[in-house]
Amino acid sequence: MNRILKRALLPGIMAASLAGVTLVPVKPAAADDQVLRDAAIGAGTCVVTGAIRGRGTVLRNAAKCGAAGAAVNGANGLRRNPKKRSLGQDAAVGAGASAATRAVLGGREDTAGDLLDGAAAGAVINILTK
Incomplete structure (x- = not known):
């Protein structure tokens, strides 16, 4: 009888616990959305500026300014008043x-x-997210 209960109940308990663990973080935090938004804006900006200048590959330019966008977002989060953003500081x-x-x-x-691309990404992020 004990083996029958283990075989019947154990898979259901394991499936329920696995579903509970994986479904708890259903909605990401708003800050994560903002970081992803700024990284995407930066990546798009750098792809365009790299194409205009004729330098670098699309993937390298996107990675370079995606990181710049995330850094701009992080710097804005450290400010005392994040609503008061500075174009020069973001650039x-x-x-x-x-x-x-x-x-x-x-x-x-x-x-x-690289400095020009990053500055352009920071400026575009500042303008679009005010």
């Missing part, structure tokens, strides 16, 4: 993050272009 954070990401990714040395 500077984007430029620095873009150059740092390019250093990690490797490739051609085009530091001025």
Whole structure:
């Protein structure tokens, strides 16, 4: 009798616990949505600026400024008043993050272009998310 109960109940209990664990985090936090939004805006901006300048691949440019967008979002979260955003600060954070990401990714040395792409991404994020 004991084996019959184990065979009948154990799979149901395991399935219920697995479903409960995987379905708990159904909705992501709003902050995660904002980081993804800024990273996507940055990636799109860099793909366009890279195409205009004729530098880099689409994937490298998207990765470079996706990281810049996430850094701009993080810098805005650290401010005392996140509603009061500065165009210059966002451009500077984007430029620095873009150059740092390019250093990690490797490739051609085009530091001025990396700074330009990141600054453009930071400025576009500032303008679109006010």
